Amino acid sequence: MEKYRIDPSKGLEFGIYTLGDHIPDPHTNERISAQQRIHEIIELAQLAEQAGIDFFSVGESHQEYFATQAHSVVLSAIAQATEKIKIASSSTIISTSDPVRVYEDFATIDLISKGRTEIIAGRASRVGLFDLLGYNLRDYEELYEEKLELLLQINEEKVVNWSGKFRAPLRDAEVIPRPQNGSMPIWRAVGGPPASAIKAGYAGVPMFLANLGGPATSFKYSVDAYREAARQNGFDPSELPISTAGFFYAAETTQQAQKEVYPHVNQGMTLINGRGYPKQQFAQSSDTRDVMNVGSPQQIIEKILYQHELFGHQRYIGQMDFGGVPFDKLMKNIELIGNEILPAIKKYTAKK
């Protein structure tokens, strides 16, 4: 775990992530400017740090209703504005980027942040960026596998010799600058059925598992399949961290939390995926066994501890700003996390 800068004795790490969506507030139908949104994301990272939150990450989406296409640039501003919180991408779409450039950028952010930077490499759930950036959608799988492999190789080896299908070969190439400690944590973003988790396990790469909603036990299959695949391929699963990622929203009561956040989630899903979030399914999120961490602080604590017992994961990150949630609500969430949720989670998951 040390390689991935995780100290299990300190308990479950808690983080916040944003996709950098830029969506009108459904209550007012008004949308802040892209400039304001980006500044608020940077400020949110600072507030998260002040509240003792372990991790903050920003994602990349090249489509309407997003503002952080250049997520590495936003992350470098966050690196400068913060001092101790871990920062990462969530995710970097490695399939449509050059791994050399990605590594240069993130190694630089790691130097700016003095060793706090990580990469989560994904392959995009929406595929419009293939056209925009000049890639063939038919290469969706292979682009991801090949480029992730190269990114990992650059991280492990100072001098890289590599050849593949989608990029010019590298001959004794030194990719510089190096991160502060020579390498940095690189995770594989995983969603959907266990097949994707198995690939992460097989490669012995830490897994970031996205889970929007539904019973937590449904995601246990992916966790088990990941560890089993890692074991079968000669890796020690106890050395491989797992993080989960999903919707988060806290308010005084569970009912209030649902009431406040549902219009945002529903509007965000409608604009981005073309289908709202069914109310019936959202209603089930009030059950402790549902994986979506929406509710009162007490309910969320119970949920996260239940998930921790189930998954044995090392980090959870929550998305609480999706769908134009106004900044004062985000500040209130950070306050509830810092004052109530975080201390309880650390208390119950840290090794005594």
Place this chain on the structure above:
Amino acid sequence: MKIVLLSGSKVGSKTRTAIDYTKKSITEKYPSAQTSLIDLAEYEMEFSDGRNYLEYEGDTGYVTKTIMEADAVIIGTPIFQASIPATLKNIFDLLPVDALQHKVTSILVTAGSPKHYLIAENQLKPILGYMKAQIVQTYVFVEEREFHRKEITNDDVLFRIDRLVEDTVVLTETYTKIREEKEAAYGF
């Protein structure tokens, strides 16, 4: 209420003829309903390539978005090689998971042989069920011999289509009302 009438094939005219009558029946009995008729013979559709439906442009984007905005979809389909035509299956493939949730769907089949009667039951309903549609269980099955020069010649077929229209509207109204009441009760 937005009703989409989908004529699912590029071949022949019988499904379109039956769908035209269906539209006329809706317009006469439910003038406030908004109808859109999509005859796939008139559109240049792309095959599904894995994109989200919002990312298709041109005809493909128009057809998928129109269907996604509907409250009810009346699907007209011929039977080819003992199955639904590829043009219709492509529509389902273009749409996202659970695309038909909260929508009512009803089925109108035209076929050359009565041996094809159960194909909608065995092949089309499972797709609609998987996509979470509320299905009008009774469908209309029209044989080739009931058409003559782009007209339906059997009054029984016309009556059955009228009943299908009524069932579609009644189920859509009822289902919408039930859903709205239930959603209001959630309190968020």
